[in-house]
Amino acid sequence: MIYTINGMDVFINVSGPIVVGNDLCLIDSDDNLSENCSWKELGFSVIKMLSREDLALLVEGISDLVLKGLIYAGCNVKSEEFALENYHLYCTDQDTHLKVVAFLKSMGSLHNLPISHTILDELISNHCGVLVSSQISSQVASGRFFVRLVRPFPLKDNNPPHKDVWLDRLRNAINLYLPLAGSDENSSLSLVPGSHLWQESEIPRTKVGAVVDGVKYSVPAAVIEDNVLDMIRPKVEPGEAMLFSPYLIHGGAVNFNEDKTRVSLEMRFWRCAE
Template sequence: MKARIQQQQVEYNVEGESQPAEDRVLLASDVDLTAGQPWSAAGYTVAPFLTPAETAALRAGLAEKVREALRKVGHHVPVGWPVEQYHTLIGDNQEQHLAVVNFTKEYSLEELPVPVARVEQRVSALCGRAVRALNPHNGQRAFHLRLARPGRTDNNPLHRDAWLDRLRDGLNLYFPVAGSTEHSSLTLVPGSHRWPESRTERTAGGAVYNGARYSVPALKASAEPLELVRPNPAAEEVLLFSPYLLHGGALNLNADATRISLEMRFWAE
């Protein structure tokens, strides 16, 4: 499958049994937390986040969690070590990378370096209604850190989170912790949250992408060229986007910086 990211041609290799396409828009019958906002048509927004002091505290605290994870797998990492250099310690050691990911893939909200109520308050303001970081489908209240080494396939394949029932009805947050640039930040397809399922072909269950197995269903084909963008929030900004948008599927193209991001999800109160 071919696509373009910021006008550059890319090709995806996704394997997995296809699911029969339905001629319906998932979001038409689900909760749309972008509704009524100026960014609803695109399905995402980049906006100022918390106060400068809160943002700095959040970023510093999350970076220290990455250092803690590296220490737990046997690396001597001093306080203040630049976490965007993660790849210089891990290299191509996939076993060790996955060991780190095992520590960073899920934290309770009590471990967030700033009060979660402040984050919920700001996200509520940006989507025009009260939301909480509480999943009504399973009661989970969590956040995770994603680590994408430069040039490695640490990213998910192109997908909609809403292909997993437990992630429907919500809103996603992406906050840059380190190494998030115009060459590495999350990619998405603007407006695709309102596409009918029949416009694309997806796997029925998990997929194999670039030789790695993923639990999330993945996009296999599209009847038309896909145009992806990297919204690239700045240091004191946040990216909010619909989980019904096609997103993911892009390598970190930084020359020498691992991309680390905070990812959270929100639902209506």
């Protein structure tokens, strides 16, 4: 399969049974948290995010967690020498990387987030015009944060192009992409504007557990062919973040920087009960 990011061709080898959804738009029957936003047609928005002080606390805390993950995975790294964007220099093989990822996943409770999740809840609520929270007891996937580590090409640490909502537990949310290091026009999260409004019958995909370039993922992979899948990387400056609908096709964000790991905080938010 070939898709494009900012006009650049990306080649992936996708295997597994292909399915096509029904002739409907999933977001029409779900809780669309962007329906009252100026960006509801695009499905994403770049916003001013944290204060300088809160961002510094977040970067410092996530750096400490990643450092602990490297040590847990058996890497020889000194705290005074470590920086997030240099992660790939200490973690050069896939097995070690997966150990770090597993460690970070185990530490992903909001209790371990370096800043209070309520700061983020309030910011996202203000931007959506809807009271939301990252910790909703009725949502299976809530109460978590995720640290995404995407090392430079040819390594492909990113998910394939997909919709989160092809996994039922991730429906009815709004997503946050908050870059912490190494995120720029060559590496940041890519997406397809407006694809949250597409009919599911327009989007062939693998079943759950797509195998891409020999690696198995939890999400299905979109397999639209003939360069129809044109992705972009919205510009997200330091101190900014991107809100986006999980109904958008996103992912596939290969890091084309030669010497910087892209590190981001990713979270989901759901509507609070009245």
